[in-house]
Amino acid sequence: MEKKNAEIVIIEDEEDILELLEYHLAKEGYDVTGFLSADNVERFMEEESPALLIVDRNLPGVEGSEFVAKMRGIGYDTPVIFLTAKDKEGELEEGFKRGGDDYVTKPFNTKELMLRIEALLRRSGVKQSDKLRYRDMILDNQSRELYIDERKVDLTNLEYRLLYTFVKNAQQTLQRDFLRDEVWGDDSDNFHDKTINVAINRLKKKIDPSGEKGYFVPVWGVGYKLG
Amino acid sequence: MEKKNAEIVIIEDEEDILELLEYHLAKEGYDVTGFLSADNVERFMEEESPALLIVDRNLPGVEGSEFVAKMRGIGYDTPVIFLTAKDKEGELEEGFKRGGDDYVTKPFNTKELMLRIEALLRRSGVKQSDKLRYRDMILDNQSRELYIDERKVDLTNLEYRLLYTFVKNAQQTLQRDFLRDEVWGDDSDNFHDKTINVAINRLKKKIDPSGEKGYFVPVWGVGYKLG
DNA sequence: ACGCTTCTGTCATCAAAGTGTCATAAAATG
DNA sequence: CATTTTATGACACTTTGATGACAGAAGCGT
Structure with missing residues (x-):
């Protein structure tokens, strides 16, 4: 303190x-x-x-x-x-x-x-409390861990960055270009169309295997948003 | 404001x-x-x-x-x-x-x-959302969602862009050429005459099934405007 | 450096959603 | 009334997203 x-x-x-x-x-x-x-x-x-x-x-x-x-x-x-x-x-x-x-x-x-x-x-200063929340998820930026309903869920680096970007911009529809820049880096050339799809799919399946929570909602022709 | x-x-x-x-x-x-x-x-x-x-x-x-x-x-x-x-x-x-x-x-x-x-x-850095209003419609550009009288209406990508263009330019009569460039992109060749008609029709029906609101007014020989 | 594990991008395929086209009806114009 | 323009429903095609499999890449411990 x-x-x-x-x-x-x-x-x-x-x-x-x-x-x-x-x-x-x-x-x-x-x-x-x-x-x-x-x-x-x-x-x-x-x-x-x-x-x-x-x-x-x-x-x-x-x-x-x-x-x-x-x-x-x-x-x-x-x-x-x-x-x-x-x-x-x-x-x-x-x-x-x-x-x-x-x-x-x-x-x-x-x-x-x-x-x-x-x-x-x-x-204003280090206003970043190190925890971000969305619904029942808690993203702890200190430890880079995700908790869902008190339960710890292991994420890979990419998955964490991806989820972080979504939670950080909850309520917004994130366009593919934005995600690409934000998560993969704007220097990433030869970026395959479906890379994002696959990444989101893996993340989705990891944090909500049964698919009942519906965390990620596709926005057709645009990107995804949290639901 | x-x-x-x-x-x-x-x-x-x-x-x-x-x-x-x-x-x-x-x-x-x-x-x-x-x-x-x-x-x-x-x-x-x-x-x-x-x-x-x-x-x-x-x-x-x-x-x-x-x-x-x-x-x-x-x-x-x-x-x-x-x-x-x-x-x-x-x-x-x-x-x-x-x-x-x-x-x-x-x-x-x-x-x-x-x-x-x-x-x-x-x-605290609340992202002030940019919302566009027209009559009882609220177009939320953050989430890319349309609300009519508090009720959420799902739009496709094309429909959203189309409606956005109209609300953005409310009060103006939008010519077909303009709509074509703005919504479909100026590179769209082989553009069928009636494509705009059909698109507007679908949009119209989606946001006002009974047709009583009269959002879109055709301007004969020119295009459409919001009414 | 090596082998092993994990991660992540690519591809092929399927399913679903969206959009253009056409034919026909309706409306507006003069 | 003839002509032009718009409305609308049906259908087909295209685009996009989901998903499983595979392989190259990156990380890890030894």
């Missing part, structure tokens, strides 16, 4: 609050870099890749949400928590709309802020 | 609050399923795959956070927003620790809740 070397950037013009935050975050084990304005943050983000931004809404010069909107505009997807003294609904909405992921009003409860940070990092 | 068809599950024992939430969420375009207790939610989640859970902390029987902890334990990674009347710090922490992603205290500001939902869905 210790992975708290995440890098966090704080932009906050009130120096005492900035220090308070730095203190608490450092204590929690985060790598913290504070800024008093948004001025040099963009350059900083080019070099480092912080896992989270904590941004005051009321910054001198460039407004906090403007800054975030701008960063989103040039492609940064870093999670953002806004801080604000005010609690106007309009501001709240604007903050979210411009790409904020969470919002904390000053004066804030430190504990709550820490928890929100943790939740947000969990959700 | 309708893309909000994410599925949301609410577990809340106070019926009036549940209704209020259902109302607001449905109004925003989400697919909502409400539960008064956590009892049947697990089974439900095996079948559907909701994009988000909104869970009251104070449920009768199994406590809200216990339920979430349990779901996390068996592999579900669905984002969770906790609701609570209380604002005890201990509860807050427990909620986050047990896998909550956000936390809203009752009485809550509806607007804020909506914004938090949006932010969380965005962050």
Whole structure:
């Protein structure tokens, strides 16, 4: 559970609050870099890749949400928590709309802020919990194992990748081209038409020998989807 | 701008609050399923795959956070927003620790809740499905399925492409040449005059057997348009 | 490196689904 | 009313998917 070397950037013009935050975050084990304005943050983000931004809404010069909107505009997807003294609904909405992921009003409860940070990092960072589920199947990516109703089912490498691709994109019809690229690799030339059919068939038979579950549904002329 | 068809599950024992939430969420375009207790939610989640859970902390029987902890334990990674009347710090922490992603205290500001939902869905990478609508038809391009009045209608590949072309270009009269290029491909030689007629006919009959809806209107000497 | 096991691509065949063609009826046009 | 265009049902053909068998390829332990 210790992975708290995440890098966090704080932009906050009130120096005492900035220090308070730095203190608490450092204590929690985060790598913290504070800024008093948004001025040099963009350059900083080019070099480092912080896992989270904590941004005051009321910054001198460039407004906090403007800054975030701008960063989103040039492609940064870093999670953002806004801080604000005010609690106007309009501001709240604007903050979210411009790409904020969470919002904390000053004066804030430190504990709550820490928890929100943790939740947000969990959700965004290694958000991949290592287990994927579909119906009664559990795909454990750590061990690369499949469990169906608590029962372990051995899959070959290809079968695992194939099933993973389907579960990852559940609800979608996966076209043959997509499967080919995703599972076999886009460099695979001389790809035989029926390779996918056969692979799916084997997988299907392995995870549902009696065929009663109907995991894979063929979409005629297109591909397959989970059913 | 309708893309909000994410599925949301609410577990809340106070019926009036549940209704209020259902109302607001449905109004925003989400697919909502409400539960008064956590009892049947697990089974439900095996079948559907909701994009988000909104869970009251104070449920009768199994406590809200216990339920979430349990779901996390068996592999579900669905984002969770906790609701609570209380604002005890201990509860807050427990909620986050047990896998909550956000936390809203009752009485809550509806607007804020909506914004938090949006932010969380965005962050958790819910693939917003691209669905096309025309009258009572919903064409889901992810799953390649057609729904008419909530009812699923199976289409063949050709039929799907054909209908898609029409819905994509609703309001326009599609000329035969255009349809031929778009649906059959511009390389199709020896193209029989009546092929389009027959194809449209079959499609028409499949999606509106009684012929009362009049989806396809022939434009004499030109082609067809949606009606 | 060797032999053994397992995995995976290819092929042949069968079955099923989809689609084009044709003949004829119906509708629209002027 | 004659002509052109579209509608529709029947039938045949084509395409696609399923499946079992086989063989080459890859991985494994010795």
